[in-house]
Amino acid sequence: MTLRELGWSDRFAAAYQPWESKIDIQPGRVAIEFNQIFRIYVDGGEIDAVTAGRLKHRARGRVELPAVGDWVALRKRPEEDRGVIVEVLPRRSAFTRRAAGEPTGEQVVAANVDVVFVVMGLDRDYNHRRLERYLLMARESGASPAIILTKPDLSSDLSSQLNDVTTLAGDVIVHVVNPKAGEGLDHVRRHLAPGRTAALLGSSGVGKSTIINRLVGEDVRRTQEVRAADSRGRHTTSHRELVVLPDGGLIIDTPGMPRRAAMRRQGRRRRRNGFSRSARQLPQGAGRARGAGAPAGGAGAEDEALGGGGAGGSSRSACGIGFGPDGYLD
Ligand SMILES: Nc1nc2c(ncn2[C@@H]2O[C@H](COP(=O)(O)OP(=O)(O)OP(=O)(O)O)[C@@H](O)[C@H]2O)c(=O)[nH]1
Numbered sequence: 001m002t003l004r005e006l007g008w009s010d011r012f013a014a015a016y017q018p019w020e021s022k023i024d025i026q027p028g029r030v031a032i033e034f035n036q037i038f039r040i041y042v043d044g045g046e047i048d049a050v051t052a053g054r055l056k057h058r059a060r061g062r063v064e065l066p067a068v069g070d071w072v073a074l075r076k077r078p079e080e081d082r083g084v085i086v087e088v089l090p091r092r093s094a095f096t097r098r099a100a101g102e103p104t105g106e107q108v109v110a111a112n113v114d115v116v117f118v119v120m121g122l123d124r125d126y127n128h129r130r131l132e133r134y135l136l137m138a139r140e141s142g143a144s145p146a147i148i149l150t151k152p153d154l155s156s157d158l159s160s161q162l163n164d165v166t167t168l169a170g171d172v173i174v175h176v177v178n179p180k181a182g183e184g185l186d187h188v189r190r191h192l193a194p195g196r197t198a199a200l201l202g203s204s205g206v207g208k209s210t211i212i213n214r215l216v217g218e219d220v221r222r223t224q225e226v227r228a229a230d231s232r233g234r235h236t237t238s239h240r241e242l243v244v245l246p247d248g249g250l251i252i253d254t255p256g257m258p259r260r261a262a263m264r265r266q267g268r269r270r271r272r273n274g275f276s277r278s279a280r281q282l283p284q285g286a287g288r289a290r291g292a293g294a295p296a297g298g299a300g301a302e303d304e305a306l307g308g309g310g311a312g313g314s315s316r317s318a319c320g321i322g323f324g325p326d327g328y329l330d
Pocket residue numbers: 150151152153154177178179180181202203204205206207208209210211222223224225226233234235236237238254255256257
């Protein structure tokens with residue numbers, strides 16, 4: 001893969017200028033983040049890397065650390081088996097969400113995205129108000145939004161659902177796709193081209209990874225049946241990944257976002273247990289830190305679930321574009 005095929009542009013080249021003459025340093029794009037280890041696509045290959053201590057130290061929050069889709073300056077010395085990310089180049093767009101109960105706060109879901117596919121199932125996942133929220137956040141992101149409705153075969157009233165969605169969508173294009181049966185994928189392909197990046201966002205179980213498998217033509221992402229009782233997904237995808245498509249184009253698979261109701265329950269549980277837990281954990285150093293953080297984290301989760309707090313503002317100032325005050329998509 002060339003850098004252009006990975007989405008490199010003159011804008012990133014300009015930002016990379018200070019590193020251009022450094023012999024050990026090359027540009028790369030973050031493909032996978034897993035427990036602070038990154039897989040980076042570089043010109044003609046891939047390199048595993050960690051974040052430089054200096055970059056971590058300088059970062060004012062997790063939002064300033066490398067995320068999937070980011071362009072980075074990567075140092076790789078011949079004698080080292082891993083590279084080191086020394087800089088994150090300024091993002092063109094970034095979807096962020098607040099990480100409930102985590103002291104590290106906001107995190108970037110997908111960086112440098114051209115088109116964001118809001119995916120919703122027409123089975124029991126279908127929820128007008130949630131779609132409305134997704135769409136609002138997608139519009140605010142700066143990337144072009146498009147809606148993908150999956151599972152038309154499981155819809156109990158397809159025509160009224162379509163009416164509902166097209167009214168809500170306004171000028172945003174709506175596609176009906178059955179990725180399981182391989183129907184309607186050409187609509188999705190039309191948004192993609194070499195060097196262009198898409199991201200799939202939606203609840204667990206709506207078929208995001210199935211869409212990617214269909215676009216690639218083989219099962220590169222794990223998928224799993226939803227719960228029969230209520231169509232809820234099983235949070236199969238656990239990490240974000242930038243997938244290179246055979247016809248050119250790139251697409252970011254993301255794990256289904258936690259639902260608001262689940263966040264509210266978690267918040268209540270944390271507040272209820274927070275103090276007793278912190279007392280129990282006091283003798284252990286790490287436990288004390290966790291316990292002390294728990295009540296605040298719980299309240300934070302509740303605030304987010306209810307759409308409170310001003311993190312969207314801070315995300316905008318940190319990286320240009322955010323998901324709005326409520327980072328939760330569900
Ligand atoms: N009947 C039907 N099933 C579908 C359709 N699209 C996807 N599925 C099934 O839905 C299940 C969940 O699909 P996934 O691709 O794992 O869903 P996901 O959005 O990636 O879920 P997470 O990784 O948990 O966020 C799989 O069993 C798919 O085969 C569809 O249009 N119709």
